[in-house]
Amino acid sequence: MTVAQETPQPHTSPEKLLAPVLSAFWDEPRSWTLETYLRHDGYQGARRALGMSPDDVIAYVKDSGLRGRGGAGFPTGMKWQFIPQGDGKPHYLVVNADESEPGTCKDIPLLFANPHALLEGMIIACWAIRSSRAFIYLRGETVPVLRRLQAAVREAYAAGYFGRDVLGSGMDLDVTVHAGAGAYICGEETALLDSLEGRRGQPRLRPPFPAVAGLYACPTVVNNVESIASVPAIMLRGKEWFRSMGSEKSPGFTLYSLSGHVASPGQYEGPLGLTLRQLLGMSGGMRPGHRLKFWTPGGSSTPLLTEEHLDVPLDYEAVGAAGSMLGTKALQCFDETTCVVRAVTRWTEFYAHESCGKCTPCREGTYWLVQLLRDIEAGKGRMADLDKIADIADNINGKSFCALGDGAASPIFSSLKYFRAEYEQHVKGKGCPFDPAKSTVWADDPHPTHRSHLGVNA
Structure with missing residues (x-):
């Protein structure tokens, strides 16, 4: 008997629970191309951001309540705000795409199906922190994703979204895609920066923090793929729209990665605050004849939870109160046959x-x-x-x-x-x-x- 059968499900239909934004057109033919992205209001959020002052963009993202989707949940706008201005140094944006956490599988599918969401978000982030140089640090084993991402960057350059005078804004922006060598530790932001600089990837002692002395000892913002890719929709549809989803302290939409002994594993995009019971209800529950024994809310590095936590809202505060961490929303589900x-x-x-x-x-x-x-x-x-x-x-x-x-x-x-x-x-x-x-x-x-x-x- 599946968990979905054992416990009553909410009357809300799955369509009303989910909120596809990043994954809205993943199933379209050639969803990864610039042509497809432009049909779905692509790069309109960047145009709006470039019409604002950098400080206003930071304030807008901060007011939206967007929190980092890489695990820690730190407010994205606040992270951008930490970059010192008028210091005379180059500023860098580094996108952490070194997805290595066991059970975590959201950034790689996002880059494979919709890479331009990230690239548009990078334009907005670089404008906000006054950066003309950005890097994407991708896990090197994902060669098909690397090729698709490189092709998307070439498309963006050809269309004038990267390079000199981006969209007539006066901002120059160059983007480099860097393939890592398969080290889990390089998912830690300072180890990632050491690796980018050509050194062995090892964490740095902090302070100083990357916002002050990051890549090449210059002010640097390191953000997760999903964090940056969420920004264009916020700029286009508005911070109030974003805050209409999720909870007060954990607003917005996110990607839930459901895997393990479930009937239909995969990516489920919805507001923060959904419960595992609701997600299992949409995915057909546990595999036939079995019941949930334990699960991880954010990959193997987050404290595991049990069947008694099925109704814990999957947001930063509620999962923390339950004794775990939301992390990357990597929901690994294990049934009673698991040791x-x-x-x-x-x-x-x-x-x-x-x-x-x-x-x-x-x-x-x-x-x-x-x-x-x-x-x-x-x-x-x-x-x-x-x-x-x-x-x-x-x-x-x-x-x-x-x-x-x-x-x-x-x-x-x-x-x-x-x-x-x-x-x-x-x-x-x-x-x-x-x-x-x-x-x-x-x-x-x-x-x-x-x-x-x-x-x-x-």
Whole structure:
């Protein structure tokens, strides 16, 4: 029985719950081209912004309430406002497209289907912060997206949206697409800047912050793809329209990435504040014959939640009050066949592998977490190990150079909070109870091909 069947769904139709803006024409033929984008009021928001003063554009975005869609939720307009003016230095805009968080898959589809939304947003952002140079740092493995993005940049140059005297505004703007080399740590903004400068990607000690000394020691704004791509619609349709969606402190629309043991995974664009119950209702619920066990609201680095949190509004305040973080709205859903210990072990192995090694808490802590978790999963652990992994996670959390350490600690804390009994079962039973060879957990499974412990269909 699916979650959608077990719990009554709201009477509001899915069409009224969703708010397609960035994804409004993803299903059109050649949606990624300039021709298609112009048919949908493309670059009209930029024309309006260029008719305003840079300070007025910053104030407008600030008043709209747009918050960064990359995970932290910091107000976008306020971030732009931090750039010092009249300092005589070049100012830079850097778009963080190094989407690497397990479960997060919104920026790459957006760039693949509608790259000009980002490019138009970059014009507006560069005008606001008085920048003539912008960079897009893209995850290098996504070669088809890289080619499509490069083609869109060429189209924009040819049409006069980039280059000299953009749209007659007097602003010059050059854009560079840079392909990263596949390091998760480069999703952290200061490590990204080091990588752009040709150095090994490692987080910088702050202060100074990028707004003061960022790329090439100059004032720099680093924004997520979705954050910048949301700006043109705000400029075109108005800040009141944007504030009409979501909540007072978390207004606007966003992309929800639904994945895992669900009937219809994919991107669902709607107002902030939708609940997982509503999204599951639209997507057909969990896979047939199974029920939700736990889920992540913003990728693997956010504390996991359970079935009791189905009705938590997916906005920054409500998810925070529930003990997690909204993050990137990467909703990974796991059913009752999933071993929590195994899932957390795999996530921790990822963080240990991707740690840049610069700071001791993260470098050593993630290594030892992996050793202990592997022992617990294999039935070689001791009861004292449960307190030990909690203690190691505590020594990492808030004590590392960047948020990677916090992300590695989050699944440990939250899984022990909600599923400590399952950890104890591994220790007392000398092995994983979800192993098909040792358990009857699969006996009633009508879909034996779905025997995945990792939360994705086999």
